[in-house]
Amino acid sequence: MTDLDRFDRQLLALVQQDAALTAEQLAEHVSLSPSAIQRRLRRLREQGVIVRQVAVLDAAQVGRPTTFIAGLQVESERPELMARLRAWLDAEAAVQQAFYVTGEADFVLVVTAPDATAYEALMARLLADNANVRRYTTQVAMGVLKRGLALPVPAD
Numbered sequence: 001m002t003d004l005d006r007f008d009r010q011l012l013a014l015v016q017q018d019a020a021l022t023a024e025q026l027a028e029h030v031s032l033s034p035s036a037i038q039r040r041l042r043r044l045r046e047q048g049v050i051v052r053q054v055a056v057l058d059a060a061q062v063g064r065p066t067t068f069i070a071g072l073q074v075e076s077e078r079p080e081l082m083a084r085l086r087a088w089l090d091a092e093a094a095v096q097q098a099f100y101v102t103g104e105a106d107f108v109l110v111v112t113a114p115d116a117t118a119y120e121a122l123m124a125r126l127l128a129d130n131a132n133v134r135r136y137t138t139q140v141a142m143g144v145l146k147r148g149l150a151l152p153v154p155a156d
Contacts, residue, residue: 067141071105
């Protein structure tokens, strides 16, 4: 774990809310100069604390209004089969998040799609391309109460 001081933590909390803030705007909230902020942000990227910066889109406005939560069960946890499935999931844009989990399912996926028909087509491809997937279950999100990836960054 990287040692983060008070300024790093403040910056991380701010850029998680809006990564488009300029160093000058960040300096209004953090008691550092814009150049010091730029150096810190560069260091945090180089250390892998900041993995990437992305834009968060409104799913409905880009034609993906439906969110599905899928639980996958696999036949075998042989490393080569698991690696193939992981690569497939990583390459599939509709799979927003994928977790290797304990319990009844082996993987839990968060998937966006235009509708149930598109989701079913995706899952049919998943099964056709990954014979190791035994079965899957689906839950349809009826509404989104919270969507985000911001991590709590304690002040100290």
